[in-house]
Structure formats: structure tokens, C-alpha cells
Amino acid sequence: EAQVTQNPRYLITVTGKKLTVTCSQNMNHEYMSWYRQDPGLGLRQIYYSMNVEVTDKGDVPEGYKVSRKEKRNFPLILESPSPNQTSLYFCASSLARTLYEQYFGPGTRLTVT
Amino acid sequence: GQQVMQIPQYQHVQEGEDFTTYCNSSTTLSNIQWYKQRPGGHPVFLIQLVKSGEVKKQKRLTFQFGEAKKNSSLHITATQTTDVGTYFCAGNFGNEKLTFGTGTRLTIIP
Numbered sequence: 639e640a641q642v643t644q645n646p647r648y649l650i651t652v653t654g655k656k657l658t659v660t661c662s663q664n665m666n667h668e669y670m671s672w673y674r675q676d677p678g679l680g681l682r683q684i685y686y687s688m689n690v691e692v693t694d695k696g697d698v699p700e701g702y703k704v705s706r707k708e709k710r711n712f713p714l715i716l717e718s719p720s721p722n723q724t725s726l727y728f729c730a731s732s733l734a735r736t737l738y739e740q741y742f743g744p745g746t747r748l749t750v751t
Numbered sequence: 752g753q754q755v756m757q758i759p760q761y762q763h764v765q766e767g768e769d770f771t772t773y774c775n776s777s778t779t780l781s782n783i784q785w786y787k788q789r790p791g792g793h794p795v796f797l798i799q800l801v802k803s804g805e806v807k808k809q810k811r812l813t814f815q816f817g818e819a820k821k822n823s824s825l826h827i828t829a830t831q832t833t834d835v836g837t838y839f840c841a842g843n844f845g846n847e848k849l850t851f852g853t854g855t856r857l858t859i860i861p
Contacts, residue, residue: 681851682851688847694847728793728794737799737801737843740784740786740796740841742794744793
């Protein structure tokens with residue numbers, strides 16, 4: 639089954655404790671991205687990647703890191719999480735660039751206390 | 752910056768009534784996509800519009816892209832309880848980023 643998976647689905651952590659949210663897709667998609675969803679703000683892009691070893695900042699990259707060492711995986715790293723990073727995070731992938739539909743993962747609800 | 756404004760933020764309709772959500776940009780879009788997110792779920796792609804003035808239909812849903820490629824709308828005819836959710840537009844400004852609108856949450860009164 640074609641899908642985007644994220645782990646963990648739920649995470650409660652404390653300020654400053656490094657964490658990684660994994661994202662994997664099995665569709666051989668080139669383009670992958672991370673979004674955060676907050677009430678009243680819609681979906682805001684954090685980082686995106688057009689292919690292996692190619693990443694770029696989205697609209698809200700501060701406090702986040704990503705890597706794309708393999709085509710299928712695109713982990714999101716929070717080196718020192720803060721309470722303002724409490725949010726619902728979605729990973730998405732598409733065949734290539736933004737002219738193709740985005741397939742979203744199930745989401746990761748992160749709470750930073 | 753490049754933004755996509757979406758209105759209304761909320762819409763409550765009686766079952767069987769029509770529903771419309773609008774997206775507007777101050778600059779020309781290369782293309783626009785529409786997504787639906789059910790409560791507790793993730794966004795799911797509905798459609799993409801690319802051409803100026805384009806109109807596409809999916810059963811009771813009608814999607815339009817403005818002549819100037821700066822606005823778009825989604826219209827649902829005779830809403831059903833299965834239409835509940837948040838509808839997002841997502842515009843591309845000719846770069847590799849997709850800019851989402853803030854979404855319209857649709858609730859149906861049975």
C-alpha cells in the first residue's frame with residue numbers, strides 16, 4: 639500500500655530535550671516536506687527536499703533541522719524543543735515538486751512542556 | 752511575503768445547503784491545489800487547477816481558478832454529513848514551496 643508513515647504519532651517532551659520525528663514514504667517520491675498545523679494558521683511549511691541531499695527552508699524553519707540521506711526518509715529534528723513548537727506536524731511527499739499532489743502522513747502531535 | 756488568504760474561517764450549514772470557500776492571493780499563482788482534512792485526520796488531495804479560468808467538477812464539488820490566476824473557489828452543492836471537515840487551498844508561486852491557506856472548517860447541521 640502506497641503511504642507516508644510518521645513516528646511517533648504522539649509525543650510529550652520537555653524543553654531542551656532533543657527529539658527526532660521520522661518520516662518515510664514507499665512511493666519513490668522525489669519531493670518531501672514537513673508542515674506544522676496550528677489553530678487559525680493553517681499548514682505552514684517548515685522544510686522541503688527536492689531530492690536526496692537537497693533541502694531548503696520553508697516559511698517557518700527556525701528551531702528545526704532536516705536531512706535527506708535516502709530518498710524514502712526525511713526526518714525532522716528538534717535540537718532544543720521549546721513550548722512554542724507544540725503543534726501537529728505532518729510529513730508529505732509528492733512525485734516531483736509542487737505540480738503534483740501531496741500525500742500526507744497521519745501526523746505527529748507534539749507537546750513540549 | 753507571498754500569502755494565500757482563505758475565507759471564511761468557519762461555516763455552519765444545514766444539511767442540503769450549499770457551501771463555498773474562497774482563496775485569494777495578491778500575486779499570480781502558477782497553480783492551486785485543494786485538500787480536505789476530516790476531523791482528526793490528515794489532508795487529502797482533492798484537485799489541482801493550472802489554467803486561467805479553469806473549472807473542474809467532482810460530483811457535487813465545483814472548483815474554479817480565476818482568470819488572473821489570483822483567486823480560486825470551491826463550491827459544494829447540497830451538502831451532506833460526509834462533507835464535514837476543513838478545506839484548504841494551497842498555492843504555488845512559481846517556486847518549489849506550497850503555501851496553504853488558513854482553511855475553512857465546515858460543519859453540517861443535520
